[in-house]
Amino acid sequence: MKILAVGAHPDDLEITCAGTLAKFVKEGHEVTMCHALNGDKGHFHISPSELGPTRIEEARLAAESINAKALYAGYRDCEILYTPETLARFVDIIRSEKPDLIITHSPDDYMPDHIITGQLVTDASFHATVPYFKTKVEEAHDVLPPIYYMDNFAGSNFLPTEYVDITDTLELKKEAMRKHESQIIWLMEHDNVDILDLIETVAKFRGLQCGVKYAEGFKKYEGWGRTVTRRLLP
Numbered sequence: 001m002k003i004l005a006v007g008a009h010p011d012d013l014e015i016t017c018a019g020t021l022a023k024f025v026k027e028g029h030e031v032t033m034c035h036a037l038n039g040d041k042g043h044f045h046i047s048p049s050e051l052g053p054t055r056i057e058e059a060r061l062a063a064e065s066i067n068a069k070a071l072y073a074g075y076r077d078c079e080i081l082y083t084p085e086t087l088a089r090f091v092d093i094i095r096s097e098k099p100d101l102i103i104t105h106s107p108d109d110y111m112p113d114h115i116i117t118g119q120l121v122t123d124a125s126f127h128a129t130v131p132y133f134k135t136k137v138e139e140a141h142d143v144l145p146p147i148y149y150m151d152n153f154a155g156s157n158f159l160p161t162e163y164v165d166i167t168d169t170l171e172l173k174k175e176a177m178r179k180h181e182s183q184i185i186w187l188m189e190h191d192n193v194d195i196l197d198l199i200e201t202v203a204k205f206r207g208l209q210c211g212v213k214y215a216e217g218f219k220k221y222e223g224w225g226r227t228v229t230r231r232l233l234p
């Protein structure tokens with residue numbers, strides 16, 4: 001399968017679903033880790049013009065560490081809106097990547113960038129299949145891909161409907177997070193959060209809910225046409 005995971009900021013996928021993405025890769029699937037924004041405002045001291053390129057590179061290294069492909073959609077923190085242009089951009093990404101499965105943010109997330117990104121990706125995955133919806137990439141996607149919403153930050157306001165055992169890939173997930181050096185500092189200073197500890201704590205909590213040591217939780221998007229009879233998550 002081809003899996004397209006789309007997070008808003010360069011570290012969102014690492015925090016919430018990288019254990020599952022690493023597991024997909026280990027099982028021979030192709031994974032693209034797309035971040036919509038460049039994370040340029042995620043620091044107290046480093047200016048956006050300096051931080052943006054740094055974080056795109058951190059995302060590239062993180063994706064590389066689990067043998068996934070990194071992709072930047074081209075927007076800046078707090079500046080993504082739902083417009084015809086942003087919708088067309090995600091249609092083009094989906095038409096280029098041709099995913100069999102999409103993972104993105106839940107509508108119940110806490111952060112506007114996350115919510116808008118998740119909504120754009122969900123809607124674009126439908127429009128990408130409509131040939132007369134014209135965008136830069138001409139060829140329409142031939143699959144209405146199933147969508148899974150990844151967990152919210154710290155598991156807040158999110159009750160998973162499916163779980164993935166990441167006991168074997170938790171270390172890979174943490175390794176991917178360590179590539180986001182700028183954010184380990186920012187999350188401590190801005191949110192008083194030790195992100196590597198949070199990742200392990202949430203994984204342990206999700207694991208308790210499904211009877212394994214460490215897990216990640218997901219919620220399936222239940223829109224018509226997105227359901228298949230076999231399990232898609234690893």
Ligand SMILES: [Zn+2]
Nearest residue numbers: 008009012114
């Ligand atoms: Zn984020």
